[in-house]
Amino acid sequence: MAVVPVKIEKDGKWVVSKIDLQQESMTIAEPVGKAIPFKSIVDLEERKSLLIVTVKGEPPTVYKIASVEKVLQAMKRLIIMACSAYRLMAYFMSPAVRGGVMVTNATWEKGAIAVLKTSIWFVSQNKQVSVPLKEVTGMELTKREVQGKQVDVVKIDHMENTDVVTSYILCPISTLQILINFLKDTTKDLEVNPEELDPLSAQVGMLIYSGMDSHAIENMLNISHKDLDEIYNKLLKIGLIDVVFVRKEVQLTPKGVRFITDSVKPPSP
Amino acid sequence: MGKILIVDDSELTRFLLSKILTSGGHEVVGEAGDGLEALQKVKETEPDVVILDLLMPRMRGTQALVEIRKINPRIRVVVCSGDHQEHTVRDLVKKGASGFIIKPFKKDAVLQEIDSVMAGLQGS
Numbered sequence: 001m002a003v004v005p006v007k008i009e010k011d012g013k014w015v016v017s018k019i020d021l022q023q024e025s026m027t028i029a030e031p032v033g034k035a036i037p038f039k040s041i042v043d044l045e046e047r048k049s050l051l052i053v054t055v056k057g058e059p060p061t062v063y064k065i066a067s068v069e070k071v072l073q074a075m076k077r078l079i080i081m082a083c084s085a086y087r088l089m090a091y092f093m094s095p096a097v098r099g100g101v102m103v104t105n106a107t108w109e110k111g112a113i114a115v116l117k118t119s120i121w122f123v124s125q126n127k128q129v130s131v132p133l134k135e136v137t138g139m140e141l142t143k144r145e146v147q148g149k150q151v152d153v154v155k156i157d158h159m160e161n162t163d164v165v166t167s168y169i170l171c172p173i174s175t176l177q178i179l180i181n182f183l184k185d186t187t188k189d190l191e192v193n194p195e196e197l198d199p200l201s202a203q204v205g206m207l208i209y210s211g212m213d214s215h216a217i218e219n220m221l222n223i224s225h226k227d228l229d230e231i232y233n234k235l236l237k238i239g240l241i242d243v244v245f246v247r248k249e250v251q252l253t254p255k256g257v258r259f260i261t262d263s264v265k266p267p268s269p
Numbered sequence: 270m271g272k273i274l275i276v277d278d279s280e281l282t283r284f285l286l287s288k289i290l291t292s293g294g295h296e297v298v299g300e301a302g303d304g305l306e307a308l309q310k311v312k313e314t315e316p317d318v319v320i321l322d323l324l325m326p327r328m329r330g331t332q333a334l335v336e337i338r339k340i341n342p343r344i345r346v347v348v349c350s351g352d353h354q355e356h357t358v359r360d361l362v363k364k365g366a367s368g369f370i371i372k373p374f375k376k377d378a379v380l381q382e383i384d385s386v387m388a389g390l391q392g393s
Contacts, residue, residue, distance in 0.1 A: 100371040100378035102358075145356040163375070203281055210285055211376035220284055 004071040008032055009064040019065070021075060024082055028063070036063075038082035043117040046130045051075060054117070056084070076121075076128045086115040086182065088175050092122040094129045094167035098160070108146065113169055115182060120156070122167065131167065135159045136190065139183045141176055144168060154180050196238055204231045205240060214247065225249070270294045271387045274314055276307040276333065277322035277349065282372075286320060286349075286379065293380040304328025304336070311337050316344060318386055320370065323350040331364065338365040345386045349374070 002021050007014045010032055018029040025037040036055055043054035051072055053063045065075070081087075091108045111124030120136075122129040138157040143150045154169040154176050169179065197205070200221065207217045218228050235241040252260065273295050275286045280302075287297045298314040301307040303325045311319065319337055323330035334346050347368035348361050358369060368386040370379055 097371060100374045101381065102369065102371070144354055150356075206281070206373060207285060209373050209375070210289070212285070212288070216288065220281075220288060 002074070004067065004074070006071065007066040014066065019075070021078060023078070026075070026078070032063075038079055039084055041079055041083035042085075043119075044076070044079050044083065044121070044130075045118055045132070046072075046076070051079075053079065073128060077123060080114045080121045080123045080128065081112065083114070083116070085121075088113050088171060088179070090169050090171035090175070092124075092129075092167060092169050094122045094131075095160075095165045096168050097164075097166035099163035099165075108170065113171075113179070115179075120183075122169075129167070131156060131158045133183075133186055136183070136187050137164060139180060139187070141180045144170075146170065152176055154183075156183070192238065192240065197234075197240075201231045201234050204228070205235060208241065270296065271317040271383065271390070272296050272298045272314070273383070274299045274301065274307070274310055274316040274319045276301045276304070276310075276319060276325070276330070278302050278325045279322075282322070282349075289376045289379050290383065292376070293383065295383065302326075304330060304333030307333050308336050308340065311340050311344065315341070317390055318345045318347060318367075318383060320347050320349050320383075321366075323348060323352065331361065334361065334364050334366060343390075345390050347382060347386055 001023060003018050004021060006017055006019050008017050008028060015031055017032055020027040020029070024039070025035060027035045036053070040055050041053055042056045042060065045052040049066055049069070049072070051065045053065060055061045055063070067075075089111075090113045091110055092113060093106050093108050095103050096106045097103060109122075109124040109127060111122065111127070114121040114123065118133055120131045120133065122131070135158045136156060137159055140155050142153060142155050144153045145151075151170060152173045156167045156169070157164050158167075159165075169176065200223075203221060204217055207220060212220065214225075214228060218225060232241065236243065273290055275283050275290075275297060277283050277286070283300045283302075287300065290297055298316050299310040301310045305327045307319065307321065307328075321330045321334060321337075325333075330348065330350070334348070337344055337346055342365075345367040346365060347370055348366045349370040349372060350357075351372040361369070367389065368382045370382050
């Protein structure tokens with residue numbers, strides 16, 4: 001079908017190679033020298049300009065492949081449509097909302113949804129969108145208006161950098177139910193029992209979401225640094241937050257006080 | 270920068286919006302906890318923009334939106350809601366909404382939406 005230039009990680013180093021892409025397999029040229037049927041691929045992850053392909057085996061073999069966007073796009077489409085995955089034909093809209101702002105040119109695309117080990121893929125003729133399962137923040141079976149009719153859709157929210165991105169999937173209700181059950185099962189570790197969180201901690205969570213820093217949160221909720229630290233510990237314990245960095249609270253030493261007082265004194269005549 | 274009235278029955282949301290808007294250089298001219306209070310505050314404060322929640326006691330946001338536009342059609346109303354279904358948005362736009370902030374919101378999204386609505390106001 002096509003031979004495309006790539007770089008592949010081999011023994012911790014990136015080597016220049018080529019991949020012969022066929023309808024049902026791909027062959028990586030030397031120095032890797034490996035034919036991979038797409039059916040043997042059990043996972044596909046996407047990083048910036050990089051595809052991580054996992055091929056079944058004991059242990060599974062992982063190939064990191066880098067190339068230009070056009071090549072990766074062709075490779076992604078072939079792999080996703082033929083690899084070992086739960087796949088269904090569907091309409092999807094992704095992204096529909098990003099960071100609380102509706103995406104103005106969002107449209108329904110006809111394509112397929114493929115659920116792999118670590119991510120869900122939305123694939124159409126021109127688009128491949130990956131939603132890593134570990135980044136999924138919520139999903140629900142809901143209704144949405146499509147061409148004037150209320151229809152059942154699955155709504156998936158996931159984190160992309162620091163933004164929440166919403167996507168919609170539209171297909172027959174029986175398939176949507178299978179999909180939502182699968183997603184709920186896969187992401188059940190992300191569920192939080194509301195009883196675990198008191199109202200103040202929930203408010204702190206909301207303020208963090210909105211982009212407030214610790215100082216602003218203390219002021220807004222009128223709580224002390226110590227109180228906020230305790231709430232942070234609670235949120236950390238149930239896995240709702242990560243520590244990005246620890247801020248130092250400091251006071252001047254006598255040497256520091258002397259330096260500051262000296263620095264504001266008028267120069268001696 | 271604009272004069273903004275915040276209407277939401279959650280005190281924390283009002284407080285948060287107020288902080289975000291002030292940090293973006295806007296002037297928060299008032300706050301209201303329901304639709305009826307909003308109408309009163311609109312008359313008193315003459316804001317450029319009203320940020321309006323939908324689910325509120327006494328008078329719902331959709332009705333308040335219509336009434337605000339009757340009081341002063343120049344006022345821009347930005348709806349702040351968790352419901353962003355197409356038919357809801359379309360209905361609100363028909364009723365005169367100029368913008369939409371989706372809950373839960375981020376600081377940047379709020380400021381971006383308000384700036385965009387303010388730009389439209391200055392252009393009109």
